[in-house]
Amino acid sequence: MNTRVFLTTTRRPQASRQTPRLRLLPFELFPSLVIHATEYGERGACFSLIIFADMDNPLINYLQLFTPLPEEDKVLLTDAFEPHSFKEGEALFRGGAICREMFFICKGVLRILASNAKGAEVTHYFLSENTFCTILNSFNNNVPAEETIEAACGTEVLVIAKTRLLSLYNKITYLQALVNQITQQKLLDKIQTRNxxxxxxxxxxxxxxxxxxxxxxxxxxxxxxxxxxxxxxxxxxxxxxxx
Known part of the structure; x- marks a missing residue:
């Protein structure tokens, strides 16, 4: 784990509009991913200590293949996505409802399945590591989905709710275009493979x-x-x- 410490100093907010000065300090290891502490001195000076730890986050590592991520955005992403594990055969989402979550596969395989006219189960796609997964039409348009998302083997994912993802798009302005680009390309790849x-x-x-x-x-x-x-x-x- 690589840890970096940022120290900002400025006056008390109500006394000054001065932009905080930022300097990078070398540090060793810290037990927490992010620490943000603020203290006011006797003369009204504000000292803010922000610690960012570069964790081995598969989502961040993957997104950085497309664009560099500022430290602040890494923290927002880490905080927004929650890790979950699923056993083989366990459903992440069941058809018949509106899919309101997006998953990023860290380890394992998911499959998208549905029932055909005879009631038999049909697997449409398999998805593996470094892939976003959701039922796109349901997720985007708030309509019930016919498909189910299931773990085809033991799988570890990062999960984010749609409401939280939209909030994250407002905070990280380039993220929506990046995620859309990735998901559209993956969809084309899946269709090409299936065809x-x-x-x-x-x-x-x-x-x-x-x-x-x-x-x-x-x-x-x-x-x-x-x-x-x-x-x-x-x-x-x-x-x-x-x-």
Missing amino acids: AYLGQDALTRYRLFMMRQPDIALRVPLKDVASYLEITPQSLSRIRKKV
Whole structure:
């Protein structure tokens, strides 16, 4: 953990509009992620101590691949997203309601599923690390979703409610455009991958799946793979013996 300490000094707010002076001080380790303490001296001087700790946050690490993040924005992001863990088969969101949360996958695999006309479960997509996940139409337009989000294996995510995300967009002005850009590109990638299976026989679909998504294939149950490839588990077992 890399920790940095910022010390700002100015007059008492009601006595002066002076802009605080900021200087970087070397420091060792602190037990808290963020500490913000303010003290007024005898002559009205204000001393503010702000400690930022660069934690190993997968979301921050991922966003920094696209743009540098100021320390203040890292703190806001860390505070806004809450970590949660889900076991295999556990639902993060169930269809039939409005999806009001967005998830960022730190570890594991999520699957988006729904029921077809015959009532059978169909897996639309698998999503793995460094991916935002929500039911986009429901999330954006406040309409009930047919799809369910489920952990396809043990999964760790960061969660944020829509109301809190909108508030965060107001505080970090570039964030909404960045998140939209990332989610739209990921959606196009998912559609492109899914379309590659269209018109192929079961054996070819499985081979393409192993080539395009090997990280998924090794971590999720075979029944979920069969659902995704639109074949029966029995057929998938026979196909795997041939490959």
